[in-house]
Amino acid sequence: MQTPVLPHNEQERLTALQQTGLLDTQAEQRFDRLTHLAQLCLGTEIVLVSLVDADRQWFKSKQGLDACETGRDISFCGHTILGEGVFEVPDALLDNRFADNPLVLNAPFIRFYAGVPLVSHGENIGTLCFIDSKPRKFTDKERQIATEIGKTIEQEIQDRLQEQAQEELAAREQMYRSVLEGTRIGTWQWNVQNGDTVLNERWAAIMGYTLAELEPISVDTWLNLLHPDDVADSDTQLNAHLNGSKEFFDIKCRMKHKQGHYVWVHDRGKVVSYTDDGKPLMMYGTHADITEQKLNDLALQQSRDQLYKLTQELPGVVYQYQSWPDGRAAFPYASTAIEDIYGVTPEEVRTDATNAFEKIHPDDLGRLVESIERSIEDLSLWELEYRVSSDNHTFKWLSGSATPERMADGSTLWHGYIQDITETKKYYLKLEELNQELNVAQQSLDLASEQAQIGYWHASLKLGTLWWSPMVYQIFGLDEQDFIPNDRKFKSVIHPDDIAKVEQSQQQALVTGIHNIIHRVIRPSGEVRWVHGLGQIVAEDKNPDLIMVGSLQDITDRMKLQKVKDDFISTVSHELRTPLTSINGALNLLQSGKIIALPEKAQKLMDIASSNCMQLSRLINDLLDIDKLAAGKMQFEMKKLNIVPLLQRAIDDHQPYAQQHNITLELQMDEHINQSTLYVDEHRLLQILTNFLSNAVKFSPKEGCVTLSATLIDNEIEIAVQDQGSGIPDDFKSRIFEKFSQADASSSKAKGGTGLGLALCKELTAAMQGNIGYESEFGSGARFYVRLPIVK
Amino acid sequence: MQLDKILHVEDDESIRVIVEMALVDLSGFTLMSCDGGQAALTQVETFTPELILLDAMMPGMDGLQTLIELRKKPHCQHIPVVFMTARIQQAEKQQYLDAGAVAVIEKPFDAMSLGDRLETIYQAYLASPDRNVTE
Numbered sequence: 001m002q003t004p005v006l007p008h009n010e011q012e013r014l015t016a017l018q019q020t021g022l023l024d025t026q027a028e029q030r031f032d033r034l035t036h037l038a039q040l041c042l043g044t045e046i047v048l049v050s051l052v053d054a055d056r057q058w059f060k061s062k063q064g065l066d067a068c069e070t071g072r073d074i075s076f077c078g079h080t081i082l083g084e085g086v087f088e089v090p091d092a093l094l095d096n097r098f099a100d101n102p103l104v105l106n107a108p109f110i111r112f113y114a115g116v117p118l119v120s121h122g123e124n125i126g127t128l129c130f131i132d133s134k135p136r137k138f139t140d141k142e143r144q145i146a147t148e149i150g151k152t153i154e155q156e157i158q159d160r161l162q163e164q165a166q167e168e169l170a171a172r173e174q175m176y177r178s179v180l181e182g183t184r185i186g187t188w189q190w191n192v193q194n195g196d197t198v199l200n201e202r203w204a205a206i207m208g209y210t211l212a213e214l215e216p217i218s219v220d221t222w223l224n225l226l227h228p229d230d231v232a233d234s235d236t237q238l239n240a241h242l243n244g245s246k247e248f249f250d251i252k253c254r255m256k257h258k259q260g261h262y263v264w265v266h267d268r269g270k271v272v273s274y275t276d277d278g279k280p281l282m283m284y285g286t287h288a289d290i291t292e293q294k295l296n297d298l299a300l301q302q303s304r305d306q307l308y309k310l311t312q313e314l315p316g317v318v319y320q321y322q323s324w325p326d327g328r329a330a331f332p333y334a335s336t337a338i339e340d341i342y343g344v345t346p347e348e349v350r351t352d353a354t355n356a357f358e359k360i361h362p363d364d365l366g367r368l369v370e371s372i373e374r375s376i377e378d379l380s381l382w383e384l385e386y387r388v389s390s391d392n393h394t395f396k397w398l399s400g401s402a403t404p405e406r407m408a409d410g411s412t413l414w415h416g417y418i419q420d421i422t423e424t425k426k427y428y429l430k431l432e433e434l435n436q437e438l439n440v441a442q443q444s445l446d447l448a449s450e451q452a453q454i455g456y457w458h459a460s461l462k463l464g465t466l467w468w469s470p471m472v473y474q475i476f477g478l479d480e481q482d483f484i485p486n487d488r489k490f491k492s493v494i495h496p497d498d499i500a501k502v503e504q505s506q507q508q509a510l511v512t513g514i515h516n517i518i519h520r521v522i523r524p525s526g527e528v529r530w531v532h533g534l535g536q537i538v539a540e541d542k543n544p545d546l547i548m549v550g551s552l553q554d555i556t557d558r559m560k561l562q563k564v565k566d567d568f569i570s571t572v573s574h575e576l577r578t579p580l581t582s583i584n585g586a587l588n589l590l591q592s593g594k595i596i597a598l599p600e601k602a603q604k605l606m607d608i609a610s611s612n613c614m615q616l617s618r619l620i621n622d623l624l625d626i627d628k629l630a631a632g633k634m635q636f637e638m639k640k641l642n643i644v645p646l647l648q649r650a651i652d653d654h655q656p657y658a659q660q661h662n663i664t665l666e667l668q669m670d671e672h673i674n675q676s677t678l679y680v681d682e683h684r685l686l687q688i689l690t691n692f693l694s695n696a697v698k699f700s701p702k703e704g705c706v707t708l709s710a711t712l713i714d715n716e717i718e719i720a721v722q723d724q725g726s727g728i729p730d731d732f733k734s735r736i737f738e739k740f741s742q743a744d745a746s747s748s749k750a751k752g753g754t755g756l757g758l759a760l761c762k763e764l765t766a767a768m769q770g771n772i773g774y775e776s777e778f779g780s781g782a783r784f785y786v787r788l789p790i791v792k
Numbered sequence: 793m794q795l796d797k798i799l800h801v802e803d804d805e806s807i808r809v810i811v812e813m814a815l816v817d818l819s820g821f822t823l824m825s826c827d828g829g830q831a832a833l834t835q836v837e838t839f840t841p842e843l844i845l846l847d848a849m850m851p852g853m854d855g856l857q858t859l860i861e862l863r864k865k866p867h868c869q870h871i872p873v874v875f876m877t878a879r880i881q882q883a884e885k886q887q888y889l890d891a892g893a894v895a896v897i898e899k900p901f902d903a904m905s906l907g908d909r910l911e912t913i914y915q916a917y918l919a920s921p922d923r924n925v926t927e
Contacts, residue, residue: 574849577878578804581900585810588903594818617900 004078316419819907829853
């Protein structure tokens with residue numbers, strides 16, 4: 001038996017066979033009808049359409065045979081496909097090539113075989129073959145019929161292929177159509193050469209139109225609706241595609257909607273065919289509404305921008321840290337502040353956190369690792385304060401906190417924040433130091449309080465809370481253990497007669513910030529004690545609770561002493577004046593010469609005695625006044641006053657004294673004085689002028705002139721006394737208003753002063769809201785003045 | 793009407809002498825002096841002064857008490873009383889004026905003008921008996 005050889009183009013032949021798509025498919029009528037026709041026409045027992053595969057022949061259509069395939073090596077068709085035209089074996093038993101072929105010796109006992117090669121894509125892919133169990137020979141006519149039927153079968157194979165291709169195409173088109181419908185994407189076609197444009201309804205609908213409304217459709221339909229700002233970009237993209245530098249025309253742009261607003265669209269297209277001379281011809285593309293996506297993108301971008309700005313503003317780093325079971329770790333996200341914290345950029349640690357870990361202080365690394373492992377294990381909040389260094393010398397304190405989350409791949413992802421707390425840490429340490437100092441200060445204060453027997457307290461005028469130091473309890477005679485102070489309890493300690501004035505002081509403190517009151521308290525034993533409460537409100541801007549701090553001193557002993565002193569002064573005043581009254585009266589009477597005529601020398605002695613008596617009287621008065629002023633006990637009878645009569649009276653009162661010293665007194669007033677009013681104590685103002693005038697007369701040279709003047713200056717009246725004396729020595733100027741000060745020790749003896757007059761004047765002026773002063777050059781007189789505000 | 797009869801109440805003898813010289817020898821008034829409040833209360837029964845010059849601070853019955861006792865006597869209710877005091881604080885002066893004194897004279901006083909001052913106070917009192925005399 002001769003096995004058929006493989007043709008030289010076997011590979012191409014097999015490829016062509018595969019392309020027919022016929023192998024191992026169901027029987028088809030279109031082929032069976034033809035093989036049946038061939039059987040009828042040519043009267044053979046068996047007719048087959050046999051496709052010669054690599055190792056077999058497979059029967060696409062068969063008449064008179066049940067088998068569907070046989071081996072290629074024993075096949076007759078394997079020989080047929082080696083040549084062109086009909087391959088005919090009239091009697092197989094007589095043919096050496098087939099005589100021992102099993103298909104000849106066994107069923108179907110082939111004696112006659114005729115095969116017509118079937119060609120597809122230029123290759124012999126199989127045969128239309130005729131088989132009989134009796135020897136036979138085709139006539140020319142029969143051969144011609146067989147050949148024609150073979151060609152018909154070849155045509156059927158081609159038709160079948162084309163039908164399949166069309167079906168596939170239709171299916172694909174259907175699929176694309178469904179996709180387009182499903183995605184609501186518009187489509188367009190554009191003939192680049194002649195400008196013909198085809199759009200679908202969806203294309204128009206995206207901009208709110210129907211296609212009819214957009215007629216006539218051309219490339220201008222696109223350009224007219226395109227946002228002016230996007231035209232340039234569209235041109236650039238189109239040119240880039242047409243000149244081949246970009247595979248697709250791809251643009252996201254704004255198109256004007258029928259209702260006037262713009263919608264965002266994504267257009268993407270491609271040249272699909274070219275002219276013979278290589279110019280782009282047809283371009284197809286899609287047109288998608290991406291307004292929502294674009295708005296989402298914008299919103300997303302805005303959120304990102306916001307997040308970025310926020311994280312930029314934060315002093316610390318906002319980050320994600322991820323740790324995998326295999327030991328890898330990274331910072332998938334870190335705000336730029338990570339540079340300040342770890343000295344690395346976000347990019348440097350995005351996939352590997354090693355760089356950051358290298359900066360951790362060696363002493364803290366163990367703690368850090370441990371804390372991370374604990375957080376991985378029980379997914380607990382990670383929190384730690386630790387140190388990092390960028391140069392191994394200076395360290396920063398960090399405080400971190402992050403929430404862990406288990407990921408699908410078994411890793412753990414933390415979301416957290418790390419900040420530099422170096423300064424806070426410093427403050428904390430400083431605070432501890434201050435606390436220490438505060439404790440010492442507190443102890444000192446307590447000790448001092450105990451030593452000085454002065455208690456201290458603080459109270460919130462807003463909340464009504466009160467705190468007393470131990471000494472306050474002691475002063476009140478209360479037990480610290482069973483008495484929690486508050487304003488109501490404090491009031492219960494106060495002497496009932498003094499409650500009103502304490503409350504008044506508290507009210508006043510709200511306005512002035514100062515609480516200063518002397519009052520009595522009654523101890524539980526019934527003992528009455530005098531106390532001096534002194535308090536000050538802390539500046540309000542730093543003191544929302546209106547905290548007042550203050551001291552409390554038991555001044556019972558002092559009050560007793562004060563009483564003794566007052567009584568003493570009163571007594572001294574009386575006891576000194578009573579003899580003085582007698583001396584003065586006696587001298588007056590004697591001096592007058594009306595009781596008894598005195599010799600000249602006796603008269604002179606009387607004058608001396610009388611003058612000294614007056615001085616003694618003034619001294620006593622001044623001393624008493626100074627004492628009263630110092631104790632704040634001087635009472636002023638303030639009233640509105642036209643000062644002209646007062647000035648005149650001052651001049652009149654001093655006329656005799658001036659004449660005695662041969663001094664002229666002058667009064668000068670400007671025209672406004674008579675229309676102006678001062679708010680003063682008349683008696684005290686006269687006392688000041690008396691001091692000025694008597695000093696001026698005292699220190700003026702013989703036949704000098706002393707001028708009392710009153711001048712309106714702005715809102716004040718200046719009352720001044722000018723003398724022609726020697727003026728005030730420079731070294732005395734700084735002490736001139738001090739008590740018991742005189743230019744030189746001899747002056748008091750020569751001029752008869754107490755050294756209290758000007759000090760008293762200063763106090764009196766201040767008490768009447770005025771200013772006192774002087775102008776003097778040594779050698780050219782002195783000018784003393786007071787300035788007092790006029791009443792408007 | 794001119795002032796004539798004055799009752800002077802003063803515990804200090806020196807001052808009593810000075811006042812007597814000033815008012816009798818210099819000014820020619822009729823003067824009755826006594827050394828305390830009790831004596832004054834006795835004297836007014838017979839002397840009937842037109843003005844009483846009363847020292848404020850005296851041992852035993854002081855000036856204020858004396859005034860109160862005097863006012864209890866029907867014929868003494870309208871006699872002007874002038875206080876004389878060494879306590880020259882305004883509050884103290886006011887205390888006497890409030891108690892009914894018509895004027896307060898400070899110690900030490902000018903002996904030469906004392907008579908004139910009392911005459912002035914008396915005339916002012918006559919002109920307006922309900923008012924204190926402001927010198």
